[in-house]
Amino acid sequence: MSEAATQLLNTFSSLSASEQHEVLIALLRSSGQLSPSTLNDDQLVAIAEEVFLSLEVEEFHGDKNRKR
Numbered sequence: 001m002s003e004a005a006t007q008l009l010n011t012f013s014s015l016s017a018s019e020q021h022e023v024l025i026a027l028l029r030s031s032g033q034l035s036p037s038t039l040n041d042d043q044l045v046a047i048a049e050e051v052f053l054s055l056e057v058e059e060f061h062g063d064k065n066r067k068r
Contacts, residue, residue, distance in 0.1 A: 017058055024051065 012023060031039075039047075 017062075 012020060013025065
């Protein structure tokens with residue numbers, strides 16, 4: 001991964017959950033402009049699983065913090 005991509009991910013990590021969601025939506029919309037061979041179905045499924053799992057973890061921690 002390039003240094004620019006790493007910086008982008010670091011910046012993304014520092015955003016609030018709602019900002020991350022907005023960025024993800026924008027990236028998914030723009031990914032329609034990629035050539036079809038860029039990502040295969042298995043890679044797309046793996047990425048989707050990672051996103052959903054990270055959202056589940058965020059939701060769990062948010063619920064846990066609200067109960068305190």
